[in-house]
Amino acid sequence: MTQPRPEVLQKLTPVLTKRWLSPDAWQIGVYERLDGYQALRKALDVHPDDMIQLIKDSGLRGRGGAGFPTGLKWGFIPQGDGKPHYLVINADEGEPGTCKDLPLMTYDPHSLIEGAIIASYAIRANRAFIYIRGEAVHAARRLRNAVQEAYAAGYLGENILGSGFDLELVVHSGAGAYICGEETALLDSLEGFRGQPRLRPPFPAIAGLYASPTVVNNVGTIASVPYIVLGGADWWKSMGTEKSAGPMIYSLSGRVVNPGQYECGLGITSAS
Template sequence: MTDLRPGVRLEALMPDPITPQLTADWNRPQAWKLNSYEDSGGYATLREALAREPGSIVQAIEDSGLRGRGGAGFPTGRKWDLLDPDRSKPRYLVVNADESEPGACKDMPLMMASPHKLVEGIALTCYGIGAHHAFIYVRGEVLHVIRRLRQAVADAYAAGYLGRNILGSGFDLEVIVHAGAGAHICGEETALLESLEGYRGQPRLRPPFPAASGIYQSPTLINNVETIASVPMIIRNGPEWFRSVGTDRSPGMGIFSVSGHVAHPGQLEVPLGTTLRQLLDLVGGIRTGHQLKFWTPGGSSSPIFTADHLDLPLDYDSVIQAGSMLGTRSIQVFDETTSVVRAVLRWSEFYRHESCGKCTPCREGTWWIVQILQRLEAGQGQPGDVDKLLDLCDNIAGKAFCGFGDGAIGCVTSGIRYFREEFDAGMHTPARELLPYAASTRHASAPAALTT
């Protein structure tokens, strides 16, 4: 297996050589401490940037081609430019740290190991866009992450990197770490704003968009943790450096979470455009004696792929063209022992539970999807059930109040597209007989080469 320690270059397998940046200090003792971050050059970029024109920060991010690392992949610089130019109201930055997608696990370890990367990114971003208040909205269940962030913010205040007159520049910035209430829907940016203001976490009608009327009805920029944490390295090294890895339309590197039936699950920082085959090589391959069956490129809300997509470049545009989305780059890998019906049912149960109930397509549609999938898993399907599932999905797609509905049906429609025979078998054979569940949970200890 390739050595993945920070500082080791991955020329052998990656389309572009890369030295880890976001994850460079993950194995350093007490990397989360302020003095450790400063020893590796932390906050030097902020000190230098405060002597520059704020507009140059925004221009550098736009020139870098950085795309949002939270799911949609919207160009970050363009999003910053969309903020209402009217300065009669204050501007705000909100960092979306509500990582609750099944399979997603990149932002939490980033905040645990390198919280000051995020804090410095917040300071640089706020200076660039002219915001003097920032919020980090963290999923409430991850108390350990919340405590670490709050300590990092407190240390940054004490060192003069936050607060009034930062480093003598005259720039003021207040940062608040906010614990969410534990609802997946609060990952949707307008539901997050509702929750942050103290209301029930449900999405808002748009327009107006947050860039014009966000928190407290003021212009608000909402970005993912990894997006903001990427700002310091771009400002430090320059847009051309960032564009030297990745693809033309999806430049840079990103953290991929690989879980499931692989030898060594974990997080990998690689250039966008890396393929699943290359990622599997890095994690030791599929577990011994088994073959890849299906996988998610962007968590459970992204339509699944099969072994036929092993060499698909994992960048935003290529994945969309292939019928899915890169999303949070949460790659869940399943081998031939896994029932697609059972996996889709478990994901659908999650979405039924997490639906906020504001709109009928989600509230009712996710409930009915689960009822039908439960019958099919039990081998008690009724004639027309599979087509009824597709019809339900069609009545949710593009018709829900927010993007939650589209995310909830991706696994269903793609599961049927690639493995309809398993759903049809649910008319007469329980999934546990077709694919015994004991085999899907028995893990081998030794790494294995990928087989297809």
């Protein structure tokens, strides 16, 4: 493989991919040395509603395909309803040609875990799930190992970092069905049924997992959260376009000279 041209390299904005080339960045000690879990400490000092507002202000849109505004989705979760709330992370990534979530979970799993803790805190969920494609054995192994490390370090479990906030995080491997990437089919599969899309309404924010308020977000969406907490909404909006803020991991494959993952601001074209 040749090196991309310098003018191509200049257009890259490594944010979510910035640790991928650091040796052993999937291990918690390395992750912590590279700013890991700093955003969590900052987030736990802030009111959950302010965390939702920050994500709204950042203009973050879902990275799972539909591009729905993430802060708005979090804000749909009813508060004070007495029901359990759930965060479900969609790591099914079955679309042909897409390959951003699996490398992220393989090379930087703690960024997803840190984002999951912050997102759960914001929507007041005490249980979160990562639903990962069944064939992704290597990524799932890395992720499960990272979850164990996070429990041992006090980032997961009861009274996280002395904040009073509790979170259990479960990694669930699917059986490998494309339709289970659709969020309501995913919820059925997670509940132990055959994965088939549900009729809507009700939407998952009102009646999702186990008929309780649920946020379903893509891996890339949730992994973006710690960077926004540390860098701020204006920094995030300085990348991408007015309506689609931030960087995006693009996968180049097929008849191209340098296949691979490239992170650039949203809005870039293949000609640029």
